[in-house]
Amino acid sequence: MTANSPLFDRIRVKPDQDRRPRKDLPGCEWPGCKEQATHRAPKGRAKANEYWQLCLEHVREYNATYNFFAGMSDEAIAKYQKDDLTGHRPTWKLGSIGGKRAARRGRANFRADDWITNDPFSLFGEAGSRSGHARTASEGRKILNAQRRALDTLGLEGDASRADIKAKFKKLVKQHHPDANGGDRGSEDRLREIIQAYNYLKTAGFC
Numbered sequence: 001m002t003a004n005s006p007l008f009d010r011i012r013v014k015p016d017q018d019r020r021p022r023k024d025l026p027g028c029e030w031p032g033c034k035e036q037a038t039h040r041a042p043k044g045r046a047k048a049n050e051y052w053q054l055c056l057e058h059v060r061e062y063n064a065t066y067n068f069f070a071g072m073s074d075e076a077i078a079k080y081q082k083d084d085l086t087g088h089r090p091t092w093k094l095g096s097i098g099g100k101r102a103a104r105r106g107r108a109n110f111r112a113d114d115w116i117t118n119d120p121f122s123l124f125g126e127a128g129s130r131s132g133h134a135r136t137a138s139e140g141r142k143i144l145n146a147q148r149r150a151l152d153t154l155g156l157e158g159d160a161s162r163a164d165i166k167a168k169f170k171k172l173v174k175q176h177h178p179d180a181n182g183g184d185r186g187s188e189d190r191l192r193e194i195i196q197a198y199n200y201l202k203t204a205g206f207c
Helices: 006-010 056-065 074-084 099-109 145-153 162-176 188-203
Strands: 039-042 051-054
Touching: 039 056, 051 056, 145 188, 162 188
Parallel strands: none
Antiparallel strands: 039 051
16 A cells, blocks of 8 residues: 555545545536536525525625515515414414304313213312312302312311311311320321311312
């Protein structure tokens, strides 16, 4: 192997000459230019995917004066830029397809009772029931799922009155407070649940 082999160019800091194969380039399309075209420039908005073949000097000159929106009014430019956000494809407001009649028809055909789900985390309805509707107490008060859990924590039913809730809360606090158990903190978690449940019911207007 000779010292001037192209394989040595890979390890030389500066090869003595560029031995990379050169491909034939077209001539620059700028009028009167005889240089090779090493760059391309777009022909315009109306000629997508069409380019001029230019040398470095003339592509710089071309780009300095190129205006994609040439010939367009300010209103047309603003509309083009807005449409460009969606790739110039039509868009609709959510729920607008089909009009109001289709929306009413869709609501009429949907019945929550048709949904049969195993919903251990109450994802499909506040009441966590099969139909997704909130249960109602005997006195007509609407009981949501979170409110019923709070009542269950206090050991009460949905028809419990304000007085019942307050009385049961005071009773449970005295029962589980560490002072009432000789300083034993074994019931602290239970006490915390009771206080949180009561505060939630108080916020919801139950007491």
